[in-house]
Amino acid sequence: MKNFIFTSLLFFSISTILAQDSLTAKSKTFDFGIRHGYSHFNLRASEYRYDKINLYAGLFVETNISDKLGIRLETNYSHHSLLEVPLLLKYQISDKFEIYGGAELSYSFHSNTNSFNADKEFGGALILGLQYNINSHWFIDARYKHGFTDQFAMPFDFNHYGKSRTVSVGVGFKF
Known part of the structure; x- marks a missing residue:
């Protein structure tokens, strides 16, 4: 939890500095904001399956x-003890709609426990x-995340690790 707080504060500080610099330059080049929502976390490993809403x-x-392309860097914390x-x-289809895709690195805080089912x-x-x-x-967004690493211990069989598949729906605010 200390790592999450430190990382979030560092990210927020950098975002604030960048946003203030862009506002003083009279041309807003960076947006920063917050996101919140629900995700349906699905974990699969061989014959095992586990679902949870977080x-x-x-x-x-x-x-x-460019006019239509953008880049977004996020830091999200999931109730599943995941940073x-x-x-x-991002690609802007119209003033109202944008599509996006990319890659994600994740860190499990549950990996530092001494239990048998550590991620x-x-x-x-x-x-x-x-x-x-x-x-x-x-804004409102919906996304699908397809894990490609066996990161999570199965809750009912600690000898198996699974890949996550997550569907998320949330709301965000740009400052």
Whole structure:
């Protein structure tokens, strides 16, 4: 938990500095904000399957690299004791809709426990998503995350590790 707080504070500080610099330059080049929502966490390993609905919250910073393309870096914390750091490439379809995709590194805080069912420390995933911009500040997004590493211990059989598949729906606010 200390690592999550430190990482979040560091990310928030950097985002604030970048946002203030961009506002003083009279051309806003970076947006930063917060995200929150629900995710359906699905874990599979051979014949085992485990489902759970979790809350997540996070911070992000994004910038445009052209009129239609942008890059977003996020730091999200899931109720599954997971710190997720996705790097996403966004494409603006219209003023209201954006699609995005990218890769994610994740760190499990559950890996540091001394229990038999400890997760593996690091994992990776691919992300695809859609964002609807309500106005210049509020948005709703939905995403699918496909884990490609066996990171999580199965709750009923601690000798098996599984890949996660997650569908998330949330709301965000850009400052």
